[in-house]
Amino acid sequence: xxxxxxxSKSFDGFMAVSNVNLEVKKGEIVAVIGPNGAGKTTLFxxxxxxxKPDGGRIIFKGENIAxxxxxxxxxxxxxxxxxxxxxxxxxxxxxxxxxxxxxxxxMNWNLITPSSRVLIGETLKILxxxxxxxxxxxxxxLLSHGDxxxxxxxxxxxxxxxxxxLDEPTAGMAPEETGRCIDLIKGLSxxxxxxxxxxxxxxxxxxxxxxxxxxxxxxxxxxxxxxxxIRCNQTVQDAYLGGSDVC
Amino acid sequence: xxxxxxxxxWGAGIAALAALFxxxxxxxxxxxxxxxxxxxxxxxxTSLNVVLGYGGVFQFHHCVFYGLGGxxxxxxxxxxxxxxxxxxxxxxxxxAVLSFVMGLITVRLSKLxxxxxxxxxxxxxxxxVYRWYSFTGGDxxxxxxxxxxxxxxxxxxxxFTLIVTLVxxxxxxxxxxxxxxxxxxxxxENPARSGMIGINVKKHILTALVIGGFFGGxxxxxxxxxxxxxxxxxxxxxxxxxVLIMCLIGGWFNFFGPMxxxxxxxxxxxxxxxxxxxxxxVYGIVMIFVIFFLPNGVLGYLxxxxxxxxxxxxxKEG
Numbered sequence: 001x002x003x004x005x006x007x008s009k010s011f012d013g014f015m016a017v018s019n020v021n022l023e024v025k026k027g028e029i030v031a032v033i034g035p036n037g038a039g040k041t042t043l044f045x046x047x048x049x050x051x052k053p054d055g056g057r058i059i060f061k062g063e064n065i066a067x068x069x070x071x072x073x074x075x076x077x078x079x080x081x082x083x084x085x086x087x088x089x090x091x092x093x094x095x096x097x098x099x100x101x102x103x104x105x106x107m108n109w110n111l112i113t114p115s116s117r118v119l120i121g122e123t124l125k126i127l128x129x130x131x132x133x134x135x136x137x138x139x140x141x142l143l144s145h146g147d148x149x150x151x152x153x154x155x156x157x158x159x160x161x162x163x164x165x166l167d168e169p170t171a172g173m174a175p176e177e178t179g180r181c182i183d184l185i186k187g188l189s190x191x192x193x194x195x196x197x198x199x200x201x202x203x204x205x206x207x208x209x210x211x212x213x214x215x216x217x218x219x220x221x222x223x224x225x226x227x228x229x230i231r232c233n234q235t236v237q238d239a240y241l242g243g244s245d246v247c
Numbered sequence: 248x249x250x251x252x253x254x255x256x257w258g259a260g261i262a263a264l265a266a267l268f269x270x271x272x273x274x275x276x277x278x279x280x281x282x283x284x285x286x287x288x289x290x291x292x293t294s295l296n297v298v299l300g301y302g303g304v305f306q307f308h309h310c311v312f313y314g315l316g317g318x319x320x321x322x323x324x325x326x327x328x329x330x331x332x333x334x335x336x337x338x339x340x341x342x343a344v345l346s347f348v349m350g351l352i353t354v355r356l357s358k359l360x361x362x363x364x365x366x367x368x369x370x371x372x373x374x375x376v377y378r379w380y381s382f383t384g385g386d387x388x389x390x391x392x393x394x395x396x397x398x399x400x401x402x403x404x405x406x407f408t409l410i411v412t413l414v415x416x417x418x419x420x421x422x423x424x425x426x427x428x429x430x431x432x433x434x435x436e437n438p439a440r441s442g443m444i445g446i447n448v449k450k451h452i453l454t455a456l457v458i459g460g461f462f463g464g465x466x467x468x469x470x471x472x473x474x475x476x477x478x479x480x481x482x483x484x485x486x487x488x489x490v491l492i493m494c495l496i497g498g499w500f501n502f503f504g505p506m507x508x509x510x511x512x513x514x515x516x517x518x519x520x521x522x523x524x525x526x527x528x529v530y531g532i533v534m535i536f537v538i539f540f541l542p543n544g545v546l547g548y549l550x551x552x553x554x555x556x557x558x559x560x561x562x563k564e565g
Contacts, residue, residue, distance in 0.1 A: 048443065074445035086443075088436035099433040103445045108430040109454075111422050115429040159444050 001026045001195050002047070002078075002163060007056035007066075008219075009046055016042040018219045019056070024163075024197055029189050031206045032199040033230075034216035035240055040199040041083060043216070044167050047197075048080045049073040060163070074103075079161035083168040085148045087140055087155055094136040096151060098123045100158025123158075130154045130184060146177035153184065164188065166198035170205060178205065185209055207231070215240060267409060271402045281517060283405045283473045285510045286412040287466050292493040292505030293419060294462035299491070300499035301423055302455045303435030305362035308369030309463055309490055311349075312342035314482030316464025318376060321389045321477040331395045335468050342464020343457050345372070350456040354449045357438070366484055373482040388478030392471060404473050411469055415462055420502060422458060431455050496537050498544025507546050 002024040009017045017039045024030045032040050045051040047058055049070035058066040065073050088096050101119045102108055110118075127133040130150050135143065140151055149169060156164060169185065170178045186209055188194045200206050206213065206227075213230040215222040217240065223233055230236055271279045295309040319341035323334035353364045376383045383389070393399070398407040422428055430451060434441045438448050471477060480486065489512065497508025515533065519526040541548045 050439070050443075069447075070439075070442040071445050071447050074443060080443060082440075086437060086440045088433045088440070090436055091432060095429060095433075099429055099441075100444045102426045102430055103441075107426040108446055108451060110426045111428075112425055114421070114424050115426050116424070118426060155440070155444065 001061060002197070003057075003059040004043075004047070005057045005059065007043070007046060007053055007058065009042055009051060009053050015219045017046060017053075020216070020219075020221050022214055022221070022224070024195060026195055027189070027193060028211045029185075029196045029198070029209055031210035031213045032197065032216060033201075033203075033206055033213060033240065034199075034222070037218075038216040039219040040216055041167055042219075044080060044165050044197075044199070047073075048078065048165060074159055074161075077162040078165070079156045079159045079163070080165035081152045081156040081167060081169060083171055085145075085152050087148065087151055089141040090139060092137050093127065093132055093140050093143070093151055094123060096140055097126050097154050097158045100155045101126075104159040126154055126157055129187075130157070131180065146173050146180075149173060149177075150181070150184070157188070161194065163195045163197070166196065168200055169198060170200065170202055178202065181205075182208055264413075268406075271405050276401050279401050279405050280473065281513065283401075283408045285513050286408045287469045287473055288490070288493065288509035288513055289506035290412045290415055290469065291463055291466035292490050292497070292509045293416060293502075294459045294466060295490055296494050296499055296505045297419060297423070297459040297462070298452075298455050299494055300504075301428060301435060302431050302452060303438075304452060304456070305358055306365060306456070306459065307362035307491070308365045308484055308487045309459070310484070310487040311369035311372050311482050312346055312460040312463035313467040313470070313486075313490075314376065314477070314479070315345050315372065316342040316467030317470050317477040317481050318383060318389075318467070319464070320468040320471045321392050322383075324392050324394070324471070325389060331398075335472075338468030338471070339461045339464040342467065343461035346457045346460025346463075347453070350453045350460075354453050354456070366487075369482070369487070370484060373479060373484070376482055377479040383479075386479055388476055390476045392475045392477075394472060394475065398472055399475075407472055408469050411465065415465055416506075419458075419462060423502065427451075427454070492534060494544075496534070496544055498541075498547035498550075500543060501546040501550060504544050504546040508544065511545070 004020055004022040007017060007020045008015065020043060022030070032043065034040055042051065046053045046066075049065070049068050049072070052067045056066065057064050060073075060076060060078060063076070065076065088099065091099070098115070098119055101122055105119070107118065124133060124136070127136055130153065132147060132150060132154060135147060140148065143151065149171070153166065153169060166185070170181045173181060182205055185196065185198070189196055210227060212224065212226055214224045215230060215236050223230065223236055225233070270282065274282075291309070291313050295306060298304040298306045316338035320334050320338035323329050323337045324331070329337070349365065349368050352368065353361050356364055377386055379385065397403050430441070430446055434446070434448055434451060442448050467481065470481070493508035493512050494505045495508065496511055497506065498504030515530055516526065519529045537544065543551065
């Protein structure tokens, strides 16, 4: 579904992403792991159109999307959430998700129908599926960090993507919130059939939900493989997992 | 969301409307003129607030559209035989076209850079109007524009202004509350994320600019009806600043904030300048108080005080 070929990006000569190759098949959950500064977020920014790559191709559903603006990539069915919560701060939880749905329905050019009458049921459905229905009228600037991270995912879900990129979905969450988040991500894959690419530092979470793992270090792909292969790989142990626990 | 206004709000609204329609019967001509002006500036400030308060766009030179609307209507009335109705709408549409052209250039920039480029482009338009004597009358402007009999009296102009302002406010309100308006507020909050959920942010902002420009132009055309003159100062950037201040004083996160702000500023300018030539000093002090103590404007403060809801749309500190 998504195929990244020889992708690279440099900032003032610093190669943040160099020659990365990755393929994600439909229905898979693929994790990208690696130490801080390995280029995980830059990679996601390239795929979602926030940054334009210097070289390489990003093939999404058979079409090269490298260098397209974010809204065009989103319209092709690829949506993402952010590591640092990036939502509509002074709007309510409900409005946050509703705007996302409006964008999907191309309703943003509707100047006539009151917003209070459109997409109510569907918005509530998404909020219920992520467990934020009770807080729908809260201004999202006042939510707890865990709820904000969940809302972050809910906004990304509003556009009904086929492919979802999650940038550290559980960063800064309390342990019990992390558990809820794991269930949520698994549910997205099982129930909605979403293809998911995510990066995460919580190894328990990675091994719990990922089908395949790509390890990045210093902007390049170190190794790719199944959870077992990664767990037992000596290079990965040295570069990132930091233990000598080779099976 | 405030679904279904309470009975009290409806009652107050209807009473206010009735009062506005009856006022000219009791008030002297000067006050009728003054209140008409408040409507004109109120509509102008509200049209700016579409992009400023709801779109988060720093439209620093909004008066260009107001002035151009006024000039378009005045020129149509004096130089062509077009009926009044056509001339009046020409004001709005001319402003919308200018807004579109300027928007195409400025929308690439964000925040302060947008505002700065806008001031320069707007000043260019002002300079053209100011120097083109044969067409615009230069710094003399155009005076004694003749209007249809129904609206040429002070009372007629008042009722015309009142009705056009109410209709315009209603349309703007509907637009703000529509999905277009919701998405616009989303862009104000977070332009980057709006792009990530599939919204073409620049196109959306450009549309909002054209809508704001159109109603700015309508306000300009209304000024022609009230004052029967146009002059280059209508496009000068100091007036833009004043309109911006109207939004801030009234409350730019409230729909009616700019209307109230316009009324306050016009009243201050008219009555204080009767006592002292240093009226701008009073004005400045009021501004300082508003910024320090009422960061959400007068209406924002009143709303917080009397309707302590979840404190939505609160200005960020600092």
